[in-house]
Amino acid sequence: MSLCVEAPTYTILHFQEADCEEPLGSKEKAWVSQGRTQWLFKYPRASGEHWAEKIACEVARRLGLPHAEVELATLQDERGVASKDILAKGESLIHGNELLAAQLPVYDIHKKWRQRQHTLANIWEAIELRVYFCEEAKSIFLGYLLLDALVGNSDRHHENWGFVRGPNCRYRLAQTYDHGSSLGRELTDHSRKQNCRQKILQLGTMEKYVCRARGSVFWVEGEEKAPTPVGLIVHAARDRRYCDYLEPWLDVIGRDFLEDILHEVDRVPEGWMSELARDFVKEMLSCTVKMLGGMLGRW
Template sequence: MTNFFPIIEIPDDAAQAEEAMGTKFKFWFHHPELGNCLFKLARSNTGEDWSEKIAAELARLLGLPHTTYELATWQGQPGVISPSFLPKSTALIHGNDILAGLVSIYPKNQGYKLSQHTITIVLEALKSPGLKSPLNWTPLAGIAEAISTFVGYLLLDAWISNGDRHHENWGFVVQLPEGIPHLAPTYDHASCLGRELLDATRQKRIQYRTIQQYVQKSRSAFYQQESDKQLMLTFDVFAAIAHDYPRSATIWLDQLAKVPLQAVKALFERIPASRISPLALEFGHQMLEINRSRLLHLRKDLN
């Protein structure tokens, strides 16, 4: 018998404060067991709920510090909830504010496809003096710095084809009042696994074996240079940072190699059928197998 992920039902009147950041409807509420939680509504036929849940579970299998997500419903509508990852006396500083502190003319109020959001400037921010690893997380052996942890975030992006690590989807958690910065755990990964595709498209790609072509076109939220017209591919972002940080990349690739393929498929099978179609399940699973193979092929060039 399948052990489905639970679906948490949120009372109709639970909302305490709406969250303005982002494009989806969301609100904060108090859960009696999980504490302060954010509910995010999944828009119709987008798969934003199951993709967010699967991505978080894959981050767990890799050993990454990550936000927890649970399937939920509110007023009969599907979504996910995530308990706040901020400990007491801390604040989250998003990437756009961090980068604006490095470059005074950085357009922090602009959104996606921002050419100033280059992988180079993000790496500079991650080299900030005193930046520590995420709070309440025990780093893997050999992952001593925040930037080494971020290499793992980019591996996750390449594995799941996440195109949404824009400048509000990474950041620092600052301890107050001292102001000690820590890399935030990885969060907000719903734009992945082909969740936006219609089943008719998935069926054709499965039938004609063109999923590899699909994942090879997956674009990130980073530019290589400010003058570039196109975003970098998710795979190329990880390949580039792996070249600069081969030891950290090898550690995270070894983590990926340890994840059993059956454990990955089992995650999809734990999503209730009311939330994911058989074609979405098969398509997402094949994507992960293809990307896993591509990523592990990089190891021979790093040793």
């Protein structure tokens, strides 16, 4: 049983009971229902994962990317976020690690972090080998990586993308999903250490913070560290294999786009996000747009 209450800002879904728990992933999750619609409710850890995932979803929408529908939600009065099931009847999700293991003989499907074979080139090949409309899918995947750069998502590991296999056994690229590790969600508002929202804003070290986080998609197989999400986009924009596929997404970004995504931050209801966190997220989004524009000579 569920209720849907229209907040003056974002809609908040209210669920009274869980259908079953979801074992995949490191976060506590539960499947819940609203009528015939299934949602995956995620309990946030002691951080801002719930608002981070919602804002990232809205940035994806502003870019025009296919994405999992996400709403702020409560389950038995506990706050979190609910992600609508991306699969239709008869469909199944094949995660990236399964796909890459099928094409790379020594790919370790259990090594989620620092998986040095998890490169853009290998993902590209997986799309070419399996997806029916592969040219469109390649462009969309680069759009996902641009989203990661904008929201600082360092969690695009091989279980956070995949293909949907339909009843006809054709594959399509799945919508982008699971963006909770974004927008400085792991930080606290205040701390004696340098790494808190208040001090990053006071010291003007946002660009340093953005550049410190490494992504999960490698540029060169075997390199010691993956580039940052922003760095990966810069590499792709300068590489003739990828630049034409990335261009349509870069064309979306400009002054109006930044204003639009900053407005999305203001739509998080009062009490669901501190004002300091709100200011931090706005500054971070402004910083990533500015960094990308400067590095690519745009906007």
